[in-house]
Amino acid sequence: MNPQTKPDVEYLTPEYMKGLPFSMAVRVGTMLYLSGMMGIENSMKLAPGGIKAETRQAMDNIKVILESYGSSLDHVIKATVMLADMSEWEEMNKIYVTYFPKHLPARSALGVNGLAFGGRVEIECIAVLK
Numbered sequence: 625m626n627p628q629t630k631p632d633v634e635y636l637t638p639e640y641m642k643g644l645p646f647s648m649a650v651r652v653g654t655m656l657y658l659s660g661m662m663g664i665e666n667s668m669k670l671a672p673g674g675i676k677a678e679t680r681q682a683m684d685n686i687k688v689i690l691e692s693y694g695s696s697l698d699h700v701i702k703a704t705v706m707l708a709d710m711s712e713w714e715e716m717n718k719i720y721v722t723y724f725p726k727h728l729p730a731r732s733a734l735g736v737n738g739l740a741f742g743g744r745v746e747i748e749c750i751a752v753l754k
Contacts, residue, residue, distance in 0.1 A: 660748040675712040679719040710735035
């Protein structure tokens, strides 16, 4: 890339998220950066069933967003996991790894003081486009 050429940037936010203080995803060249996804169902409520159910729903939400913007879980290169309770790390991992059968992206896992909606887990990721 010519040092004087800036990468193409696109801020991606579906209509139902307009007015929120962030973009669902940002595409920079061939990279896709997703905001943190929680285990929130279409009803806008947390998936019932604790950390496993919330992790499954968060990963399903990530999968949908990645695919809708031209990527997939197979193209995730980095993830960040935020947990409200680090003692649930092992249970979260049991679900998380099932979404990456071909490779495991680089990852950080953090214990946090609290998450929106009283959630147990929030996951963000970086992926390349297909």
